Amino acid sequence: MDALEQLGKTFFDWQAMVAVLPDLLTVGLPNTIMLALASGIIGTVAGMILAVMGISRNRALRWLARTYTDIFRGLPAVVIILLIGLGLGPVLRELTGSTSPYPLGILALSLIASAYIGEIFRSGIQSVEKGQLEASRALGFSYSSSMQLVVIPQGVRRVLPALVNQFISLIKESSLVYFIGLVASERELFRVGNDAASNTGNLSPLIAAGIFYLCLTIPLTHLVNFIDTRLRVGARQKPEPDDLAAPVAQGART
Amino acid sequence: MTATIESGSLTGKDLHLSFGANRVLRGIDLHVERGTTASVIGPSGSGKSTLLRVLNRLIEPDRGDILLDGRSVLRDNPDELRRRIGMVFQQFNLFPHKTVVENVSLALRKLRGMPAGEAREAALSQLDLVGLKHKAEARPGDLSGGQQQRVAIARALAMDPEVMFFDEATSALDPELVKGVLALMADLATAGMTMVVVTHEMGFCRNVSDTVTFMDGGVVVETGPPAALFDDPQTPRLRSFLSDVL
Numbered sequence: 254m255d256a257l258e259q260l261g262k263t264f265f266d267w268q269a270m271v272a273v274l275p276d277l278l279t280v281g282l283p284n285t286i287m288l289a290l291a292s293g294i295i296g297t298v299a300g301m302i303l304a305v306m307g308i309s310r311n312r313a314l315r316w317l318a319r320t321y322t323d324i325f326r327g328l329p330a331v332v333i334i335l336l337i338g339l340g341l342g343p344v345l346r347e348l349t350g351s352t353s354p355y356p357l358g359i360l361a362l363s364l365i366a367s368a369y370i371g372e373i374f375r376s377g378i379q380s381v382e383k384g385q386l387e388a389s390r391a392l393g394f395s396y397s398s399s400m401q402l403v404v405i406p407q408g409v410r411r412v413l414p415a416l417v418n419q420f421i422s423l424i425k426e427s428s429l430v431y432f433i434g435l436v437a438s439e440r441e442l443f444r445v446g447n448d449a450a451s452n453t454g455n456l457s458p459l460i461a462a463g464i465f466y467l468c469l470t471i472p473l474t475h476l477v478n479f480i481d482t483r484l485r486v487g488a489r490q491k492p493e494p495d496d497l498a499a500p501v502a503q504g505a506r507t
Numbered sequence: 508m509t510a511t512i513e514s515g516s517l518t519g520k521d522l523h524l525s526f527g528a529n530r531v532l533r534g535i536d537l538h539v540e541r542g543t544t545a546s547v548i549g550p551s552g553s554g555k556s557t558l559l560r561v562l563n564r565l566i567e568p569d570r571g572d573i574l575l576d577g578r579s580v581l582r583d584n585p586d587e588l589r590r591r592i593g594m595v596f597q598q599f600n601l602f603p604h605k606t607v608v609e610n611v612s613l614a615l616r617k618l619r620g621m622p623a624g625e626a627r628e629a630a631l632s633q634l635d636l637v638g639l640k641h642k643a644e645a646r647p648g649d650l651s652g653g654q655q656q657r658v659a660i661a662r663a664l665a666m667d668p669e670v671m672f673f674d675e676a677t678s679a680l681d682p683e684l685v686k687g688v689l690a691l692m693a694d695l696a697t698a699g700m701t702m703v704v705v706t707h708e709m710g711f712c713r714n715v716s717d718t719v720t721f722m723d724g725g726v727v728v729e730t731g732p733p734a735a736l737f738d739d740p741q742t743p744r745l746r747s748f749l750s751d752v753l
Contacts, residue, residue, distance in 0.1 A: 388600035388659075390565055392614045392666065393590030402617065407604050 266457040273449040273458040281445035288427040296366025303371030325368035337361040338433030358430035377412035514701035515576035515669040516541040522571035533725040544702040546712040549722035593663030597675040599655040601647035608643040653684030
């Protein structure tokens with residue numbers, strides 16, 4: 254009984270949770286959302302550029318996209334965050350006078366996200382049947398118009414679930430920026446929970462932070478499932494008789 | 508059909524094309540008179556579909572010339588050439604993320620610069636001609652194969668092409684849906700469109716087309732009026748092909 258009580262106290266100390274709640278809500282949550290959203294947007298734009306480079310007919314562009322992707326997908330996120338955050342920190346300070354680690358944190362997260370998102374977009378774009386590009390070219394559209402109007406919209410639609418999954422990882426990975434060092438007002442969810450846990454010697458604040466993460470990620474998980482189902486249902490074929498066939502001309506009777 | 512077809516003649520001269528060591532076209536000559544229908548028949552892999560793609564420069568020929576209305580188009584911008592030649596595919600290739608009416612109006616808006624409302628009206632009247640105005644707001648995936656192919660024809664016609672290409676337009680259709688599409692093609696031929704039709708429908712070849720060209724192994728083996736080819740084939744290759752398909 255003592256052991257159970259001990260565990261309950263360690264993980265579910267309501268008072269400790271309530272005590273950290275204001276900080277989580279007013280500091281941690283906005284900062285986490287800001288980090289994830291900014292790097293999500295930049296990562297999506299850069300990912301699209303990488304994807305188009307990756308399928309380009311220009312060999313140098315393809316090689317560049319490939320190398321970039323290999324590096325930023327192949328390294329642990331924390332390594333990139335530390336290298337960018339600590340390495341470029343002094344440069345940024347000199348250039349702008351800013352000491353905020355956020356621009357570099359967002360940069361590091363965006364670099365990682367764009368490598369993954371680029372691959373997601375590329376696989377989606379390449380999964381579009383060749384006939385789509387051909388039909389669009391046959392109408393008289395140029396290669397780039399065909400990609401913009403016909404191929405890329407279809408490719409992106411097919412990989413929306415994977416894209417949302419990437420946003421979920423981004424929310425979680427944003428916790429790693431704490432490695433760069435954050436002042437009190439810059440702390441995101443994890444750091445707020447972790448600080449409170451260290452101060453009180455009780456893990457409940459971290460549990461509270463975890464619940465905040467789940468509140469962000471679980472709706473996105475369900476959004477993935479929703480999109481996935483809709484895409485599958487939307488793609489279903491509904492064969493129906495050719496009820497209004499044009500009047501049959503004499504010559505076509507076979 | 509449409510009363511305003513302004514079709515032109517189309518000529519391919521000594522067209523050659525190789526993919527690596529694979530010589531797909533080995534000196535093809537094809538002439539389609541203005542307002543006539545040329546059917547192209549032949550076994551699979553004979554280069555028929557490739558010939559269509561070379562004629563509208565979806566694939567550039569290695570050698571030879573292409574003339575529209577007697578003028579070489581090899582130096583033109585290929586995108587502009589393709590706006591003058593409508594093409595219909597075996598697999599329809601409608602844009603599944605757009606509605607039926609958007610499929611037809613897309614090129615009008617983006618290539619002709621028509622205002623959205625005007626393009627939509629033009630697309631609707633084109634859909635009316637193929638009997639599918641009531642499906643304007645449907646997605647291609649909700650239509651039967653035959654309906655999809657008629658939309659594809661409307662999409663090509665919307666650009667007022669001078670020539671229409673049909674690449675095995677009925678091969679992917681269920682048998683009961685073939686007739687509607689062939690009827691539409693026959694209507695177009697009657698209305699005076701210049702057409703090149705790659706097909707396995709021998710009834711259509713015989714009854715609708717003005718000339719039939721038999722291809723095999725990347726060359727034209729025989730060409731002439733349908734009656735001559737079907738009733739009096741001159742070469743063993745055409746005789747054996749006809750005995751296989753008829």
